[in-house]
Amino acid sequence: MRVIQLQMQVKETKDEGLKALEASLEKIRDKQPDLVCIGEMFHCPYETSSFPVYAEKEGGESWQFLSNLAKKYGIYLSAGTMPEVDDNGKVYNTAYVFDREGRQIAKHRKAYLFDVDIKGGQYFKESDTLTAGDSCTVFDTEFGKIGICICFDLRFPELSRMMVQRGAKVILVPAAFNRTTGPAHWELLFRARAVDNQCFYLGTSTARNEQADYVAWGHSLCVSPWGEILGELGAEEGILESDLDLEQVERIRSELPLLAALRTDIR
Numbered sequence: 001m002r003v004i005q006l007q008m009q010v011k012e013t014k015d016e017g018l019k020a021l022e023a024s025l026e027k028i029r030d031k032q033p034d035l036v037c038i039g040e041m042f043h044c045p046y047e048t049s050s051f052p053v054y055a056e057k058e059g060g061e062s063w064q065f066l067s068n069l070a071k072k073y074g075i076y077l078s079a080g081t082m083p084e085v086d087d088n089g090k091v092y093n094t095a096y097v098f099d100r101e102g103r104q105i106a107k108h109r110k111a112y113l114f115d116v117d118i119k120g121g122q123y124f125k126e127s128d129t130l131t132a133g134d135s136c137t138v139f140d141t142e143f144g145k146i147g148i149c150i151c152f153d154l155r156f157p158e159l160s161r162m163m164v165q166r167g168a169k170v171i172l173v174p175a176a177f178n179r180t181t182g183p184a185h186w187e188l189l190f191r192a193r194a195v196d197n198q199c200f201y202l203g204t205s206t207a208r209n210e211q212a213d214y215v216a217w218g219h220s221l222c223v224s225p226w227g228e229i230l231g232e233l234g235a236e237e238g239i240l241e242s243d244l245d246l247e248q249v250e251r252i253r254s255e256l257p258l259l260a261a262l263r264t265d266i267r
């Protein structure tokens with residue numbers, strides 16, 4: 001499965017963000033990716049005050065545009081995340097995935113909201129304007145099952161384990177760590193989850209913008225089921241291309257049978 005992760009700047013307007021995505025897809029067309037991934041809040045400033053302002057309903061204008069892009073380029077598109085508003089006015093941090101025909105095949109609402117106050121470092125309180133989702137999300141492709149969670153969700157090993165127990169061989173993580181938690185935990189968390197769950201992890205961030213209120217860490221990466229970093233970007237815009245051999249998942253799971261050996265009888 002050929003995957004391309006696009007680490008893109010968040011543009012001034014939604015429209016510019018969508019057009020920039022289309023231009024990037026055009027640029028990578030010849031590489032014939034099966035799956036393209038982008039980052040968290042890819043066309044909305046990562047600020048609690050912006051989430052309700054940028055929010056759209058499922059099936060809204062951005063959704064339509066993304067669905068059309070997936071169809072136009074014949075790809076699976078993990079369309080990062082965007083603020084979604086429901087019929088009751090609640091706003092979620094939502095990831096949509098489209099298949100090669102442009103059909104929505106997955107939707108995940110960030111389950112663990114990023115509420116932190118790190119002394120001398122990052123403060124953020126997503127719950128000021130966002131509501132948490134309550135589902136574990138796994139979807140089918142011709143390559144096998146893929147799971148998806150969003151940024152802070154990665155810190156909760158139970159959610160990854162649940163996706164793996166439901167068959168995920170690859171886990172997508174649209175994300176935007178920051179300059180406090182990025183250097184400390186970004187690679188560590190991805191490698192740890194990959195080793196524990198023996199599956200591929202694709203962490204896709206937005207690119208860093210020093211002028212933004214929230215400065216993303218960047219460093220989109222691809223980690224193997226053996227815990228190796230197969231590729232990693234820096235902080236700037238970039239394209240990360242990886243060919244994943246999903247048979248490696250079964251091979252590692254049978255050679256080092258952690259998942260099969262799991263005991264549920266220990267008290």
Ligand SMILES: NC(=O)CC(=O)C(=O)O
Pocket residue numbers: 114150151152153155176177178181182
């Ligand atoms: N932005 C997030 O949701 C998570 C994050 O930055 C972190 O866990 O660190």
